[in-house]
Amino acid sequence: MANTQPLIQARGLVKRFGDFTAVDGIDVDVRPGEAFGFLGPNGAGKSSTMRMIGCVSPPTGGTLRILGKDPTRDGPAIRARLGVCPQLDNLDPELTVQENLTTYARYFGIPRRVARERAAELLDFVQLAERAGSKVEPLSGGMKRRLTIARALVNEPDIVLLDEPTTGLDPQARHLVWERLFRLKQQGVTLVLTTHYMDEAEQLCDRLVVMDGGRIVAEGSPRELIERHSTREVVELRFVAESQEDFAGKLGGLGERLEVLPDRILLYVGAGDTAVADVHARGLAPASVLVRRSSLEDVFLHLTGRTLVD
Amino acid sequence: MTAVFEFWLVTYKRVWRGSALSTFVLPLLTVLGFGLGVGDYVDGGVGGVPYLDWIVPGLIASTVMQVAMFESTWPVLSNFNWVRTYEGQAATPVRLDDILGGNLAYVVFRALTGAVAFLLVALPFGALHSWWALTVLPVSLLLAFAFAAPVFAYSSSVTSDSYLALLFRFAVIPMSLFAGVFFPVESLPVGLRWLAYASPLWHGVDLSRAATLGAPPEWSIPGHLLYLALWAAGGYAIARVRFKKRLVI
Incomplete structure (x- = not known):
């Protein structure tokens, strides 16, 4: 072939x-x-x-x-x-x-x-x-x-x-x-x-x-x-706060990449459950936690950005 | 090109019942209204010919113009913008000339059906004086082409259908009224006559009138044919450029 x-x-x-x-x-x-x-x-x-x-x-x-x-x-x-x-x-x-x-x-x-x-x-x-x-x-x-x-x-x-x-x-x-x-x-x-x-x-x-x-x-x-362009898993953390930014600094070193969105923080990691345990170990208590597999959408957004194209 | 023409015939098959009725009824009403009604007030006819007989060839040419114009305006805009028929055709082995030529052939065919219907309606009124009346058909064919091709160029250049209405207001209606359909062009003031002579319609009217009355036309036959052919060829050339610009981008 x-x-x-x-x-x-x-x-x-x-x-x-x-x-x-x-x-x-x-x-x-x-x-x-x-x-x-x-x-x-x-x-x-x-x-x-x-x-x-x-x-x-x-x-x-x-x-x-x-x-x-x-x-x-x-x-x-x-x-x-x-x-x-x-x-x-x-x-x-x-x-x-x-x-x-x-x-x-x-x-x-x-x-x-x-x-x-x-x-x-x-x-x-x-x-x-x-x-x-x-x-x-x-x-x-x-x-x-x-x-x-x-x-x-x-x-x-x-x-x-x-x-x-x-x-x-x-x-x-x-x-x-x-x-x-x-x-x-x-x-x-x-x-x-x-x-x-x-x-x-x-x-x-x-x-x-x-x-x-x-x-x-x-x-x-x-x-x-x-x-190639993403990690195996993604952890989505949602904090009850004015700004997710305040928490982003406290997550340093966890995972390969971290993305702060207006409503949640995405942690790109190899093993989701381990990362969640690490988050809790740092005394942080997110309102919601979601561990999922990386998808093509993560790759797409990473490569083409989140800016809206009209 | 035949495949494209065939497609348009299939679309026609879906509407032909309705259109066939109007194709016959409209000429009948016009002949009755203008030929007999108005003709009653015209003493001695025009140039020794009864008004009805004189007006019929003009009405045929004017019908050919109207069908050709109508089929080359809104449908063309729709084929580009709304139904986007041309886009679908352009994706196949069909070539630009097939798309344009096949559609034009259909418009000419539609105009011809109008001319045939008119001849059939005029026949029992004794308005056809000679076998030469049959030459109205090739004349109508050329006339339809002379109108359709430039109007295809126009319709493929405009951005909105309000421009199409302008065409009817400022070209179709004045031509129908002043290009020798209802009264001889000589009745117009000298300055306006040239506008009538420049319109393709007058050339079609003069040729058709010569045909149905079996009398010589007012102007040279080759001259008429050449003038109409120029409109057809020039229109086709411009339409082709426009079509290419819109379909091959």
Whole structure:
């Protein structure tokens, strides 16, 4: 597997819009059959990268090869082998569920009969078969998203690009989408997705990059990233006080890193219970104590900061 | 391009019942109202032709304009901003010219259905004097293209739909009134005639009128065709630039 040619290869990839640099020289390799994630806060450059991979946005600099081809020259040929699920659904609300698939299939030159057969299979797959004849407009957000995913599969693509596939969905709908995407992955379809949900990245991605300000700030599997950029456990301490700061000084030396938030203090430690015992040993009595495993979210916040990006 | 055109036909299939009714009823009402109603007050017709017969080709051209304009305004804005149909198409092997050309072809098709319906309504009134009336169809095709292409360019350049209403207020309505549909352009003051002659509609009206009446047009046929072709080609070129700017970024 190690020698397999990457399906997507970017070197020093840059995208500028006027003076603004959206993507600032990234290197990416996506291998066949893997689920690859772009994580990052809003404005990190995830969507711009996805648009370049989708061959609808020419790179400003660097090289990009998709399926061994150059997107600026072979755009249509590459797009023929991609499935794209955009961030905002662009289904036709006036057409039926089935027509949305069959008309889209025609863009790929798929014969009408084959398009109908494939639409039926895909509607089964995304559990919309019983809605085949209904218009798209009244469908729920989750149903529309599943239909968009089905539409992205209509040309039996080599790579499926999913831009924030579960943003705006309720928990049930999200889990159903994840389950379908996981099944696709098992079938060997290469998935490339962007997300700012850590649970989504942990659920779906074999490998991911964390982007911030147009650059890649970390890369690896979810587990590797946690091991590399966080501790095994996190202790969350909440003190009843005007300011948590007053207590922060008394926690010095406990754990590898300490983070003071307005409402609590986070201690990044190897063993949570030992750290809690040490806290009590210093005569401190926090109002609440929570020991938990480090998550991708800790890594994400550590790497991209807690400042709100609007 | 055919796949894109096909998509638009499928969307049309969902609304055609409603639109087919208005496609026939509206011409019938206009012919009755203006042709017979107003025509009753027009003594001796226009240039020896009964007013009804004289006005029908003008109404056909004006209908073609209105359908072409309407289908090139709000729908185009929606395809970019609201439903974002173009974005979906751009993600497939379909090319820029397919997206633009396929949509334009559909608009021209819709305008043609309007022209056909009008011809059918005009036939029993005896308003079609010659077999040349059939050439109204290719004329309508060119006329629809000459309107749709530049309006695609316009609609893909504006940021809000209030600009589209301006187009109807300051282009469509004046043209319908003064470009030779209801009365000869010569009745206008000399200074205003040139505005009428510059409008694509007048060229369509003059050609259509020559066709249904089987009489020579007021101006040269190649001149008319060339002028309309210029609007179509120029409009397409600008629309293509605009589409590219918005879809390939």
